[in-house]
Amino acid sequence: MSRGVFFFGMWCLLVTSSFAYASFTGYSPFADGQRASTARGPGGVFIGRGPRHK
């Protein structure tokens, strides 16, 4: 096994374990809901409403 494959294997392990942790604890950087005190999230302030279509 070459050095490159070894490091990629370690990287894969990191990604997989992080993913497993995130799945187990329900973490996602794309989540909508956050603590109210630092409330920001992508579901923030919407300016105006209406279709984008002309």
Next chain:
Amino acid sequence: MPPEPPPEDDRPNPWGNAAETQTAGPTAKRTVVPSESDSAPAAEQFNCPNCGGSIEIKAAGLSVSIACEYCGSTLDVTNPDVSIIQRYEGEVRKLELPLGSRGMLRGTEWEVIGYQRRSENGRYPWDEYLLFNPYAGYRFLDTDGRGWSFGEQLTASPDKQSLVGFTLNGEFFQPFYAQTRAQVDYVLGEFYWRVAVGEEVLTADFVRPGKMLSWEHSGNETVWSLSELLEPNEITDAFGIPPAKGGGLPLPHQPSPHRKKAGQFMKLALAVAFALIVITSLFGGTSDPQTAQINLSTNGVEQSAKVGPIILDRARQAVTVSARAPGIENSWIDLTYSLTNRDTGEVFEANNVVDAYSGRDAEGNWSEGSRYSSSKFSMIPSGTYELNVYAAGSRWTEGQYGSSSNAQLEVTIEKGATFYSNLFLALLFVFVPAIWQWWKHLSFESRRRSDSDFTGDDDD
């Protein structure tokens, strides 16, 4: 039968006119070099009839012509007396791999006894060395500066595979170089055939990783040979000369240094992808839905509802809140969710919207929006929670069609969430390096094949 006269050539060349020297020139006698042990002698010796230099015949009985290493003249050694075929007036070259060098290659010892420089009409020159071992016969070493190949003449011919290539011993060879004229530019040392500077043959080459199958044809004779690309250290270990400098395009039969790695990376990436999908199906998904209904008027007035209690037992987990308003038309509902821990008072918030718009324009009917939306809360600590839903409906009055005046909103809260975005991100992290390795491999192969006559691309 008299030896054939050398080919006509009106280039000025340092090789004298052979016709003058064939019949009447000086000759030399050969003597066997006595063996220093009780083994049979290994060589014959004579003095070059042109320059007097002392030459040893290593492949005695087999060699047919010798180009004197001191003066470059070609000599005929088929008769007991050595005669001159062609005198040479130019400078004798110093070889990268000197004649007489001995070395061990692939388990057998070889002596370098002959050298040719060949080219395609003067372009793309390459060096060919003839190696000899009396028990093993002949081999050759080829180099064009990029690497060394070790080869031999075949006694069986390869099988033709319908114009696309040849198979030898079950291995398939792709065509690489189409039939080309190759000429001999310079010779030194012993050969088992009559070498002649300027002599032309037709050649074609077929490749597979690490090997080249070569075809040579001249007059009536066809010869196949098979050569293998040596590792740089093999030539150094055998003969002590520095390895080829390399550079330029990869050799036609150079194996891709990236293929193995790319394959391993891809296999790992696929294994990880499988694991990620398994994890997602194990820990993803939602459960225990609870629903509330709100009837709204689309007048901008906020209404609220409570859903709960929701008991979260894991230390941390996701929560999905989804909203559905199937009947709205040309209106929207602003939603605010407040997830409050009854015991600690911690609040988690999210905003969302459900909407539906439609109209008509020059191209026909159009519609936009989504009557369904979901918000995913991340890493909510365990505890007992209650969800407060604040909804305000509004109308969009600029459309051609009417808008609903009221709406029925259904809000559902579930434990857990499936974050496809996580999965996508993780797959990206894992496949990007693998694809990068694969791209390096493809890029190498593209460069390697760019010199082939069979790429199918338009060339100059």
Next chain:
Amino acid sequence: MIFRSPALPARICDYCQATVKRIADGVELAGEVAVLPFDVSPIQIGTRGEYGGKPFDVIGRIRLGYDQGAWNDWLCLFSDMTHGWLSESDGQFQMVIERPIAETNSDLIQHLAQGGDAAIGDRTIIDGSEFTVSDMRSAKCIAAEGELPFAPSTGWDVFNVDMRDEQGFSANFEREEGEDSGFYVGRYVTLAELKPHNLRAIHGWKMPDYAA
């Protein structure tokens, strides 16, 4: 001098290079044979080997010269008293065994036997496989040693046609004036696969492991 094989009519007297033909009760001097030119062949009289499962002894050799060089034909006596020829040319070996021409279906061979010509590239079927003419040479016997099935003197000419198929099998046709034509079939062999013993030891070169 001792004749090793009871069937062979001639033996070259090592001492004086004169061929001695064996006649029923006595021997008759048949003619001088040229001294063998020096070569570094690994085979020598007395080399033993194995082909087709049968052991053999190398008992004789003729050397044939032509315009592009020369080659050796070594006479191999098998343990069942049949014989074959180990042809050594440019470092490549073929073991071929004589066949009666009358038994061959090949039109090309029959044509050659009747004095006809052939061209390189001509094809014919031998033993069910397609053979192509790869070489044609007019050669002259320039030297001989050991025991041989004829009484050679130097200077006799032979017209030799070499054929090969795609699997490494080979065939030879030989035509000599005043003699019956010969037809031989066999295949290319490596020295190692003949499991040789008593190869010639050549100064400065290590005897290969397979021949130890």
